[in-house]
Amino acid sequence: MLPTDTLTERCREKALELGFDVCGFVSIDVELRRDYYLQWIEEKQHGTMAWMERNNDRRLEPRNILPEARSILMVGLNYYQDDPDMRGRIAKYALGKDYHKLMYKRLKLLCTWMREQGGAQKPYVDTGPILEKPIAAQAGLGWVGKSTLLLHRKHGTFLFLGSIITTLELSPDNVENDHCGSCTRCVDICPTNAFPTPYKLDATRCISYLTIEHQGSIPVEFREAIGDRIYGCDDCLDVCPWNRWAQKTRESKFHFSGLPDLADTLSWTDEDFSEHFQGTPIKRLKFPRWKRNVCVVLGNIGTTADLKVLQSLAQSDDEIVAEHASWAITKIEERSSNGE
Ligand code: SF4
Ligand code: SF4
Known part of the structure; x- marks a missing residue:
């Protein structure tokens, strides 16, 4: 078995070789704001996304997913691209092919390599009870900003996240400080006032929820604010100063193919x-x-x-x-x- 630091760096190299843009590590005993999450659910700000109420024994205690687990590996994949010139807007993450399969395949390859190093793994891409954003922040991938999104210093907010729970002991990365400072652009721009306070999102008012998750009639009070957004909303991402260095994704599958x-x-x-x-x-x-x-x-x-x-x-x-x-x-x- 390789020494912990060497194994950690080899893991990171493998993740980057597989095409992920960033990779970080945190102990399975990651600090999560459990009370905050439970209160958010209690206040019904998750709307009809009932899956967020389930499996909280595992969501809030990742060790319960894999009892022998020691570490969590988090990866991010840049999906940024400019908005296409057309009538109506689609959130950037949805302009091309779905990311789940592509990322899951790569995580499985990484798991195979980690198994050869003696680990047992469980990979996830939105497919399990994982609080990706706070865990990614604890794994050094950035910080959870006032927009409630993960911000990476280089890639800004345009990262798909994936995770691997592993029995391997890996060295944790340093946690990034919050660099939102006095900025409130995301909160101020929101067309539906979906942030009751910075760092808190009322999903039931968010255009992403209303146009994607919400099944029935769209409440009339939100229709004008939806503007030209057909599917999702990027306003609080587009306005974030940390996105000014965002580069176009290397993944051609994510590119817009016309409408x-x-x-x-x-x-x-x-x-x-x-x-x-x-x-x-x-x-x-x-x-x-x-x-x-x-x-x-x-x-x-x-x-x-x-x-x-x-x-x-x-x-x-x-x-x-x-x-x-x-x-x-x-x-x-x-x-x-x-x-x-
Ligand atoms: S995605 Fe749009 S509607 Fe939702 S919180 Fe951000 S700015 Fe508001
Ligand atoms: S827009 Fe400003 S406050 Fe909002 S997440 Fe970005 S830096 Fe933070």
């Missing part, structure tokens, strides 16, 4: 939708919720040229889609009658 004009997507069939978004995070939204979201966006930025397709959707058997289409029609007609 027809928004109004044209409303005439798609279910099959067209599935085919276009095959292998992307957007596929799990399913077509009715895509139409719901596009109606909100067209209600905010559409023109009279979009009315025909919206009028047809307003007759839809899907009550939610029909109601959102009617809302969009009213908004476009209001703008048109005001000469806008």
Whole structure:
């Protein structure tokens, strides 16, 4: 068995060789703000994301995932790219292919190498009860900022995170200080006031939640604030000064592969939708919720040229889609009658 420091550095080298941009380590007895998390759940700020209520014995005590575990390895993969020039915006993480498979495959390869070093491992990419952001912060990958996102000094907030729980003893990295300072840009920019205080997010008000996780009708009070965001929101990321050095991702699978004009997507069939978004995070939204979201966006930025397709959707058997289409029609007609 290699000495701990050598094994740790070899692990890091392997992770970087596999294409991850950053890698850090922390003891399995990582400090987590358990009371903060439980209170957040108690206050129902996670909305309908019921999975966040489950498995807290493991989520808040990673040792319970693998009883012999000694360390946690955290990796980050840069996904930054510029927003494409089109009507409507999609969060950057969802512009290309889904990251889960790609990262999981690489983590499995890393686990194989770690097994050869005598370890037993469990890899996760959003697939288990792991509090990725605070653990990544404790593993030296950055700090959890006022936006509640992990900030890395070089990559800013545009990192996908993955983890490996391991029985190997690995040397912990130094914890990064919080460098938010007096900045409050993320909190100030949020169109739906989703931060009750800095460092705390009310997910039920966040556009990412409303356009992705939320199943039913989008509350009318949030529709104008959603603006041109079809899927997710990057406002609190885009405004963060620590993203000024972000470089375009090296992963061509994450690159945007194009989208027809928004109004044209409303005439798609279910099959067209599935085919276009095959292998992307957007596929799990399913077509009715895509139409719901596009109606909100067209209600905010559409023109009279979009009315025909919206009028047809307003007759839809899907009550939610029909109601959102009617809302969009009213908004476009209001703008048109005001000469806008
Ligand atoms: S993603 Fe958008 S809506 Fe959500 S907290 Fe950030 S700025 Fe607010
Ligand atoms: S925008 Fe400012 S306050 Fe918000 S996370 Fe970035 S540095 Fe911190």
